[in-house]
Amino acid sequence: MTTVTRFAPSPTGRLHVGNLRPALMNWLHARKQGGQFVLRIDDTDAERSREEHVDAIKRDLDWLGLGWDRFERQSLRLDRYNAAANDLRGMGRLYAAYETATELGLKRKTQLQAGRPPVYDRAALALTDDDRARFEAEGRRAHWRFKLDQERTGWTDGIRGETMVDCASVSDPVLIREDGGFLYTLCSVCDDIDFGITDVIRGEDHVTNTATQIQIFEALDDRPTGFAHHSLLVDADGSGLSKRLGSLTLESLREAGVDPLALLSYMARLGTSAPIEARASHAELIEGFDLNSFGRAPARFDRAEIDALGTKLLHTRPFEAVKPLLEAAGVDAVVAPRFWDVIRENIDSADEIADWWRIVSGDLTPDIADDDREYVATALAALDRAKPWDEDTWKGITADLKSQTGRKGKMLFMPLRKALTGRTNGPDMAALLPLLRR
DSSP: OOOEEEEOOOTTSOOBHHHHHHHHHHHHHHHHTTOEEEEEEOOOOTTTOOHHHHHHHHHHHHHHTOOOSEEEEGGGOHHHHHHHHHHHHHTTOEEEEOOOHHHHHHHHHHHHHTTOOOOOOOGGGGOOHHHHHHHHHTTOOOEEEEOOOOSEEEEEETTTEEEEEEGGGSOOOEEEOTTSOBOHHHHHHHHHHHTTOOEEEEEGGGHHHHHHHHHHHHHTTOOOOEEEEEOOEEOTTSSBSGGGGGGGBHHHHHHTTOOHHHHHHHHHHTTBSSOOOOOSSHHHHHHTOOGGGBOSSOEEOOHHHHHHHHHHHHHHOOHHHHHHHHHHTTOOTTTHHHHHHHHGGGOSSTHHHHHHHHHHHTOSOOOOOGGGHHHHHHHHHHHHHTOSOOTTHHHHHHHHHHHHHOOOTHHHHHHHHHHHHSOSSOSOHHHHGGGOOO
């Protein structure tokens, strides 16, 4: 059987790192098994869904290189969901309820005060035709609940192992709102059946929902999909990440210059016992992916680790891979290959390419201490006489200066570096000097 996975975001906001985790895991699992990856837009909530968010979802996945094999939208499949709902009504598994949000809230409060779990009491099952007609005459509209079998529902989870949910302690879920709009639960089951989804990897906050969906699969006379539930992300200090997700959207990370492969390398191993390593290609990510390696402990997210991986990847990139970055920074094409070889291991991010090109081009303010002015003047005069510079020039000039001035070590080299680059650190000056245009 071909492995088919899916990522099913709602277009009600921007994707963030919490969304990326299931997207990446489903994509990697499909690719590792030689299967297919479906991008499904869960846009049945017409009031909150926005086309701009659909476009942003595609843009984010394109940026990360997570291509999809099939694209679907739930808003185009309402007839299918209505047909499924009618089937459930016919078998007595979908029933109308008329409680308002206020009434349901009072019921929950009463149950909690009595020390009972706030589970829906199924009062709507006792309604007569006259009761329903009266509610309709009052202007109430029904919401529709799925009647759960109040038994233990279990499955072999791809991450958690044998998992069981006691559905007697779960409220019958609402599948259709008062306005006739479908909620996620039924639509997702229909889609997983129709699209041949074999594996769903998602957050552990869906565990109870999975038990409900398994019962809907069975009611519709179909085999349940395989499920795996990963742990949720927490901050580096172990606290909840939810308050920071607004600043951790994929869009904001992209705009901040985060390397997409660094982000994927980090997220692909986060929550596993395997070491987090920078991967230079999607093929390496796929090869190293193992769903069984993920644990149940909360995964600690640390943005600084992504930046560190990005730096490691940048240092290993060949010239052709960074050529567009060099062009964007205005680097002269003639010297660009040599320039990259010289600076590559001395930058932490692509933004620093332009900084070093400005230094090479002479757009800098020399840093010369008063005590070093005479020494620097002597050194620059010697360098001027030594033109054109090559990689032996620096060694010869500094050897002569050491003999003439008695300076050595940091006192010999640092004043010259600061005068020529305005920096206290950077590439090897012997290699950098021939590139300087000032």
